[in-house]
Amino acid sequence: MRATIGSLRDLMGDACQAASVPKDKAAFVVEHYLAGELRGRTSHGIAKFCFESRFFPQREGSPQIVRDQGALAVIDARREIGPISAAYAVDVAVGKAADLGAGIIGMINTQRYGILAQWSERIAEHGYLGIVMNTSRAEATVHRGRTPVLGVNPLSFAIPTLDEPIVADMSTTLAPMGVLWEARRTGGPLPPGCFVDEHGNPTDDPHAATSAVVFGEHRGLALSLLLQILTGSLFAFPMGAAVKSTWSTGYTFLALDPSFGGQVTGFPEHNTQFADAIRSAVTRDGAPMRLPGQASKERADHALATGTVELDDAVFRRLQARAAGDFASD
Incomplete structure (x- = not known):
């Protein structure tokens, strides 16, 4: 409809x-x-x-910082509604980037939010490189795997330019878990090749699926592993099977300012020039190259x-x- x-x-x-x-x-x-x-x-x-x-x-209350050391901080979100806690984490990251050149923020004990792109974009609108990611319960496995060992570990980054930021928002699995949850509600099939059953066999049956599949085979595993560390042990948050619920899921927000202290200038200008070079490239069909987030x-x-x-x-x-x-x- x-x-x-x-x-x-x-x-x-x-x-x-x-x-x-x-x-x-x-x-x-x-x-x-x-x-x-x-x-x-x-x-x-x-x-x-x-x-x-x-x-x-x-929700139990407003988020609060429970550990704070230089550019790093950890937030206990106190089961706050996801978009509200994420906005708070962004503000903390941006504030630290303004003072110290970098904000590296871990957050836990929060409800979930929707797309990640809005939060990395908010950071980039301040002129900083914004990177946002989170983990989940162990719901993902690698190509030909059968045991879920990784979170779905989505990633978003936003690059400031002289115009709107360039924003990427991606899952490290071939399809997000939300696709599986919705298919279970509606009874519709899963996209082919994106989920496996308990034996590691690809399935389009949402009730038989037990794991999402990481993209890119072992290259995807390497990236997902990095994101797992950045949303887990970096802040002493649980990882893999130790993530038992929404409340023990780790979230990370990075705000990086290369111009801090006047050491580097022209960050958005250089990004704009490079983005223009990408746009001027063409596909084999003669179409212009598409930047992340454009569609x-x-x-x-x-x-x-x-x-x-x-x-x-x-x-x-x-x-x-x-x-x-x-x-x-x-």
Whole structure:
């Protein structure tokens, strides 16, 4: 079905009210998940909002810094709603980058959020290189593997330019776990080759799937391993099978300022020149090269221009239930 953006925004706002989200934060939470939907990241948009809103009443308070040493800090989010805790972590990272040239922030005990791109982009808008990542329970395995040992370990980075930041947002698995969760709800098939069963065999059956598959075979494993360390042992957070729940999942926010102390100048200018060089390159079909995040932005611009978005009927019904105060049905 096609739903108007305005109607989705209203229903999400009603759901936030029903879940006792603070009035001054509700619109911010709504716009975060709505942005995921508009950018075409449907597993991290309205469907993710419907899933995560069940946990909104479990917030215990505002996030707080529990360890602070130079450029590094650790935040106990106190089970805060994901977009609210992420915004807090970004502010801490940016503040440290302004003072020290780098902000390296670990966060734990938070509810989940949707897309990562918004947070790396917020950092880049201050002129800093922004990198955001998180882990999960052990839900991913490598090519030809059968045992889930890694988190799904998504990564986003944003590069400041003289115009809008260049933003990448990617999973290190062939498909995000949100695809599996939604397929289990709807009964639809999984994308081929992205998930395996308990024997390590590829499956498109969402009820047989036990692990997402890391992209790029062992090169993907290497990258996912790095992200696991950066969201785990770097801050003494659990990793792999030791991640038991949402509350023991690690999140990392990096803000890096190469111009600190006047040692390096022209960071956004150099990035702009390089981005222009990439855009001027062409594919074998003669089309211009596409930068990371470009397609997502175009989808969002189109949705905003039409005022509507395509939405699965079941997701819309679930959103209506949340707006009516029903957080149990799924």
